[in-house]
Amino acid sequence: MKFKTESIFAALAIVLLVSVACTGCKKTNADAFPATGAIAGWEKTSETRTFAAKDLWQYIDGDAEQYISAGVVSTSTSDYKYQGQLEATVDVYTMKDAAGARVILEKGQSKDALAVQLGDAGVAYAQSVIFRKGPALVRITAYEAAPNAQAALLELAHGVEAKLQ
Amino acid sequence: MKNRREFLKDAAAGAVLMGAGSKLGLAAASAGKSKVVIARDAALHSADGRLDERRVADLLDRAMAAYTGRDKPMEAWKRIVPVGKVIGLKLNCTGGKGIATHLALTQAICERLQQAGVKASEIIVWEGFNGSIEHAGYTIASDRNHIRCIGTDTAGYGYEEQPLQCGAANVHLSKILTRECDFVINLPVPKDHDLAGVTFSLKNPYGAVQRPFELHANGCDPAVAELNALPAIRNKFRFTIGDAISSIYQGGPQFRPEALWHPNALMVGEDRVALDTIAWQMIERKRAEMGLKTLAAVGRPTTFLTTVASAKYNLGTNDPNRIHQMEI
Numbered sequence: 192m193k194f195k196t197e198s199i200f201a202a203l204a205i206v207l208l209v210s211v212a213c214t215g216c217k218k219t220n221a222d223a224f225p226a227t228g229a230i231a232g233w234e235k236t237s238e239t240r241t242f243a244a245k246d247l248w249q250y251i252d253g254d255a256e257q258y259i260s261a262g263v264v265s266t267s268t269s270d271y272k273y274q275g276q277l278e279a280t281v282d283v284y285t286m287k288d289a290a291g292a293r294v295i296l297e298k299g300q301s302k303d304a305l306a307v308q309l310g311d312a313g314v315a316y317a318q319s320v321i322f323r324k325g326p327a328l329v330r331i332t333a334y335e336a337a338p339n340a341q342a343a344l345l346e347l348a349h350g351v352e353a354k355l356q
Numbered sequence: 357m358k359n360r361r362e363f364l365k366d367a368a369a370g371a372v373l374m375g376a377g378s379k380l381g382l383a384a385a386s387a388g389k390s391k392v393v394i395a396r397d398a399a400l401h402s403a404d405g406r407l408d409e410r411r412v413a414d415l416l417d418r419a420m421a422a423y424t425g426r427d428k429p430m431e432a433w434k435r436i437v438p439v440g441k442v443i444g445l446k447l448n449c450t451g452g453k454g455i456a457t458h459l460a461l462t463q464a465i466c467e468r469l470q471q472a473g474v475k476a477s478e479i480i481v482w483e484g485f486n487g488s489i490e491h492a493g494y495t496i497a498s499d500r501n502h503i504r505c506i507g508t509d510t511a512g513y514g515y516e517e518q519p520l521q522c523g524a525a526n527v528h529l530s531k532i533l534t535r536e537c538d539f540v541i542n543l544p545v546p547k548d549h550d551l552a553g554v555t556f557s558l559k560n561p562y563g564a565v566q567r568p569f570e571l572h573a574n575g576c577d578p579a580v581a582e583l584n585a586l587p588a589i590r591n592k593f594r595f596t597i598g599d600a601i602s603s604i605y606q607g608g609p610q611f612r613p614e615a616l617w618h619p620n621a622l623m624v625g626e627d628r629v630a631l632d633t634i635a636w637q638m639i640e641r642k643r644a645e646m647g648l649k650t651l652a653a654v655g656r657p658t659t660f661l662t663t664v665a666s667a668k669y670n671l672g673t674n675d676p677n678r679i680h681q682m683e684i
Contacts, residue, residue: 248569249485252450252562253609254550256572280452299607301614302647318613332613334454336405 220283220327221267225350233347236278237270261294262287264326273343277333281351284328292323307345310352317341320348324355389680390627390673392634395419396683400601400620407601409460416464419597419622422684433472436595437539443474444537446593447483448545448560449492454611456492457543457599461622465541465597466503481505482532484563508532508564515566523582524573528566534588542596542628546635548608548615548643552576553651553658555609556635557596557628558671561589577660581669584628590671596631598623605642617642629664629672630679636661 221241227234240250244263247255251266258266268282286292289311296312304314310329313322318333318340331348333340397415401407420432437443445465449456466479477500483489486496486507497505498512508514508530516534519526533540544560551572552559558580562568571579584590600623606615619638625631636658640650651657665674673679 248567249487251452251610252484252568253552253555253559253572255569257550278453299612301606303614316614332454332611334611334613336613 220265220285220355223267223283223327223329223351223354224269224281225347225354230347230350232274232343233350234272234275235269236272239267239269241265241267257298258284258286258295262291271347273333273340273347277335277337277340277343279331279333279344279347281347282330282332283351283355284330286326286328288326289323292326292328295328296321296323307348309345309348310355313348315341315345318344320344322348322352324352327355329355389678390625390630391423391680391682392623392625392627392630393419393423393682393684394600394621394623394634395422396619396621398620401618405618407458407460409458412458412460412601413464413467415622416461416468416597418684419624420468422682423624429468430472433468437469437472437474437541439473440478441538442478442480442536443469444532444540444592445479445481446540446542446544446560446563447481447489447492447494448543448563448599449483449485449488449494450563451545451547451604451609452488452611453491453493454613455545455547455602455604455608455616456488457545458601459493461597461599461601462494462543465543476503477501479503480532480536482507482530482537484508484530484565484568486510506532508566520586522571522586523579525570525579527571527583527586529586529588530564530566533564533592537592539594540592542593543599544596545599545603546619546623546639547604548606548639548651549576549656550608551656552580552660553656554632554636554639557593557598557631558584558660558664561593564589575656575659578663578669580660581664581666581671584664584671585669593628594626596623596625596628598631598635600635600638603639603642605639605646606648627672627679629661629674632658632664633661633674633676633679634681 221239224239242250263284263286265285271279307313307315309322310324320331322329329351331344395415395418400411417429421427424432424435426432447457489507494505498510513531515528519528542557542560544557546556549555552575600619600621602618604615661674664671
């Protein structure tokens, strides 16, 4: 009897572990964040935080609905600093499919968006870069204007793109 | 900290006061109109977009003087805040760093409050989450002997266990609001909003709710009205100093540097409907200037502004003829 109970618990534990592992490998891009020094001048200044779709409002309240409508599965974010001065945030939204990433990328683009070669498609502004690659939608935002901000953000964006699954 | 019985007693008393209009007695100076002061300083941001923080306190003093009719800042503040009570400063940090209530403004208000006789231990700077406060550049401080800067998720605070009916939803309010603060100074930031059209002083109390996304349906209408009609919000959110130093005209409420602009202004008043009406018009003008369609044309009409002004809720006026807008 004892053996049977232990077997059931063991089986349940394996199912749980496999389930968590699969969720982790398919539904998040938490490892898409370049480490400090991996991209020249860029320092990763915070831990990566990951939000499931149901908790996304805790990160972007008021904005979460458009991502949920487009099929977001999880969102990971981390802060960076360039040459000790320019602060930026990298957000990686993992959508259910590439169509969801396309919806978000194409929504709200303004006339001064500059098309860039990043992933499947991307645009850059003076202080931000947005691109998609498969089901991933990446938004990199700098918090102040600087003459070299766009070039630096694009370097970081290429580093993220290379690490996306 | 108030206990649950005291909280419910306050709520009941608040219900009696609902619809009492201006509680500070300052609106009467505007012949029955809702007074809104917009104080500007074109030099607040430099050409390269950097904020001159030293000018913020001066702009605040000018705004308060114009609103109260008192030249001396101390006299102006004494007309607004009740000394001996706990004053809450409700930040807006949900847009993330870059479009949150400016730290320089909050610091200037704390300074003036203390000069007006409010003890440091009676000032609480607050928001929903510690994480969003820190991400906006503030430092969490929970020592009760000093100015506190805390999120509702700070240990010992949290949300009321007893829900309140808010339209179709049941909401749990922050204990910082219900049990700690006697008088809240609202410090919202005017922004484009993906659901409501615009967000400003009437949306900022969403940060006092445990699950604000439950109030987002139908462009936040009538949820904005229902929430602001709750006694704890109607009666404690008494004064607004809107941080229109920076704003977002598209893609909000999160920080979108490509749609950032600097009105370099503070918007001061008691009537949050009037304040939001002016903020909405300001954002529409900027959108037009940038060649964008109106919010209604892109499917985000600000219908909540009509609802909050209706006789059912009576939260203020959205009628331009009943708003005394003073630009300085």
